[in-house]
Amino acid sequence: TGLSRPQRILKAVQKNATKGNPESVIAAIDHYCRHSEWAMNVGDEKGLILDSVVTEVNPSTALELGTYCGYSTVRIARLLSPGTKLITLEFNPDYAAIARQIIAYAGLQDKVILVEGPSGDLIPKMKQQHGIKSFDFVFLDHWKDRYVPDTKLLEECGLLRKGSVLLADNVICPGTPEYLKYVRNDPRYESRYFKSNLEYTKVEDGLEKSVFLG
Ligand SMILES: O=C(NC/C=C/[C@H]1O[C@@H](n2cnc3c(NCCO)ncnc32)[C@H](O)[C@@H]1O)c1cc(-c2ccc(F)cc2)cc(O)c1O
Numbered sequence: 223t224g225l226s227r228p229q230r231i232l233k234a235v236q237k238n239a240t241k242g243n244p245e246s247v248i249a250a251i252d253h254y255c256r257h258s259e260w261a262m263n264v265g266d267e268k269g270l271i272l273d274s275v276v277t278e279v280n281p282s283t284a285l286e287l288g289t290y291c292g293y294s295t296v297r298i299a300r301l302l303s304p305g306t307k308l309i310t311l312e313f314n315p316d317y318a319a320i321a322r323q324i325i326a327y328a329g330l331q332d333k334v335i336l337v338e339g340p341s342g343d344l345i346p347k348m349k350q351q352h353g354i355k356s357f358d359f360v361f362l363d364h365w366k367d368r369y370v371p372d373t374k375l376l377e378e379c380g381l382l383r384k385g386s387v388l389l390a391d392n393v394i395c396p397g398t399p400e401y402l403k404y405v406r407n408d409p410r411y412e413s414r415y416f417k418s419n420l421e422y423t424k425v426e427d428g429l430e431k432s433v434f435l436g
């Protein structure tokens with residue numbers, strides 16, 4: 223039945239990007255998804271907001287929920303200081319295999335730890351498996367109905383500290399109403415909405431940045 227969409231995205235990277243050049247990998251995926259076929263990457267517009275928050279936080283420890291093809295993984299990892307790593311969780315082995323190749327093509331394999339499996343099982347293992355005390359930065363971009371349970375799990379596992387920053391994609395489209403209620407009503411969070419557009423479209427979407435106050 224031919225190639226999958228992630229496989230076609232990988233081919234576009236191999237054809238149009240320069241090995242070891244993360245900017246060219248990002249540009250190749252954005253060009254392909256804007257002009258050939260849409261895919262659920264955070265994209266170039268929301269990607270600039272992601273970049274600015276990652277740069278501001280300059281995290282020593284970072285977590286991404288939902289790798290998919292690794293587009294936002296590359297965006298985040300390219301901005302990390304030397305010696306720091308991004309842990310990204312992906313439970314679909316086919317997507318994980320593509321993401322590994324895209325991350326490697328960007329030359330960022332040494333800055334990324336891609337762990338295959340469901341976040342619900344993996345989050346409680348972060349301390350003992352990866353020596354994580356807490357996460358400075360978390361990017362939520364997996365199933366939208368999992369943002370609240372996984373945020374609560376991060377709290378319960380003691381993986382958030384005073385000042386940890388959560389950045390959530392798609393809070394308008396497809397939408398995460400429960401999550402917005404949670405972080406906007408809980409006094410332990412200071413939240414702010416960054417208005418943007420759904421990747422590669424003119425439809426409104428945005429990112430919610432929430433600082434855990436401890
Ligand atoms: O649905 C969207 N994203 C989901 C991402 C899922 C990826 O994350 C992986 N994943 C999911 N849950 C978990 C999990 N844990 C939870 C389960 O145990 N643990 C580990 N990995 C997980 C999947 O395997 C995928 O790789 C979306 C849609 C639109 C959209 C907008 C408008 C439209 F018209 C159509 C679509 C736009 C977007 O930017 C979007 O992000």
Ligand SMILES: [Mg+2]
Pocket residue numbers: 262263264363391392
């Ligand atoms: Mg998304």
